[in-house]
Structures are given as C-alpha cells and as structure tokens.
C-alpha cells in the first residue's frame with residue numbers, strides 16, 4: 001500500500017517557507033510535511049493550522065548536530081522523501097566592517113553547509129526518479145554564483161535523474 005511521502009521545508013516558520021508548506025499540503029502524494037526552523041512558537045502555529053500533516057522540527061540548521069536527528073527521524077518514519085525545499089537562508093548587505101567573522105561564517109554554514117548536509121542526509125531516502133529538490137538561494141549567493149545557461153541546467157538534470165531544478 002502506498003503510504004505517501006515526506007516533503008521537507010527549511011525556513012518554514014515564515015516568508016517563502018511557510019508558503020511552500022501550504023502548497024505542499026495540497027499535494028495528494030505528500031502525507032507529511034516536515035517544517036524546519038528555529039522559532040518553535042511559529043512552527044506550532046503553522047502545525048495547528050494543518051490538520052496533523054505538519055511535523056515540526058525546531059532546530060538551527062547552522063548547527064551541524066541537527067542533521068543526525070533528521071537522519072534518525074527519516075530512518076524511523078520509513079516514508080520516502082518526495083520534496084526537499086532548501087529555503088532557510090539569509091544575507092546581509094552591508095560594509096565589511098558591519099559584519100563579524102562569526103556572522104559571515106554562520107551565513108555560510110546556513111546558506112551553503114546546511115544545503116549540502118541536508119541533501120546528503122535525504123538522498124538515501126529519495127526514490128530514484130521520484131523526487132524534487134528546490135534551492136531558494138539568498139540574492140547574495142546568486143550574485144556571486146557562476147551563471148548556468150539552459151544547457152548547463154539540462155546537463156545537471158540529466159546527470160541527477162529525478163531532480164527538478166526549479
């Protein structure tokens with residue numbers, strides 16, 4: 001029997017992430033949306049509006065220990081991951097003097113490290129050809145990232161069958 005699948009949304013307590021959760025709740029093939037962010041109160045409010053389909057994970061994704069907990073929960077749930085929405089992130093637009101080394105590294109831990117770590121954590125639980133990964137990049141990363149043309153994207157999609165580049 002098909003028991004459905006999990007959709008994971010980071011940065012789900014507000015902004016785009018909260019909207020992604022609402023969209024994914026409408027997907028017939030999604031039985032649980034795992035909403036990740038730090039603010040437990042906001043996550044609880046989101047869950048209370050979702051008829052039991054949202055599981056909340058109050059955690060700081062710049063803290064590397066959280067990925068072991070997500071892995072533990074994935075193992076326990078036995079449901080495949082159908083959607084991974086890497087949305088949590090932030091960027092500070094300011095002069096170098098207004099940004100500490102700690103803040104800069106924290107930005108990298110969240111915007112880059114957590115995306116890699118969560119991807120690696122989820123991939124073993126994704127059914128081949130049956131999942132989608134969406135990256136919502138902070139504008140600061142987009143500005144600095146090499147621009148991929150359509151051919152690059154098609155190539156990446158071809159190599160990583162099953163990943164939708166949104």
Ligand SMILES: NC(=O)c1ccc[n+]([C@@H]2O[C@H](COP(=O)([O-])OP(=O)(O)OC[C@H]3O[C@@H](n4cnc5c(N)ncnc54)[C@H](OP(=O)(O)O)[C@@H]3O)[C@@H](O)[C@H]2O)c1
Pocket residue numbers: 010011012013014015016017036037038039040042059060061062087088089090091110136137138139
């Ligand atoms: N809004 C824009 O115009 C815009 C433009 C370009 C790109 N983006 C990117 O789009 C994404 C979403 O933007 P948004 O405007 O919806 O942002 P937002 O309203 O600030 O929401 C960010 C979300 O990320 C979570 N978050 C922040 N730090 C976290 C951490 N260390 N661990 C776990 N969760 C964390 C926040 O929740 P907690 O505080 O509860 O943890 C919140 O749910 C971000 O990556 C942003 O950089 C936004």
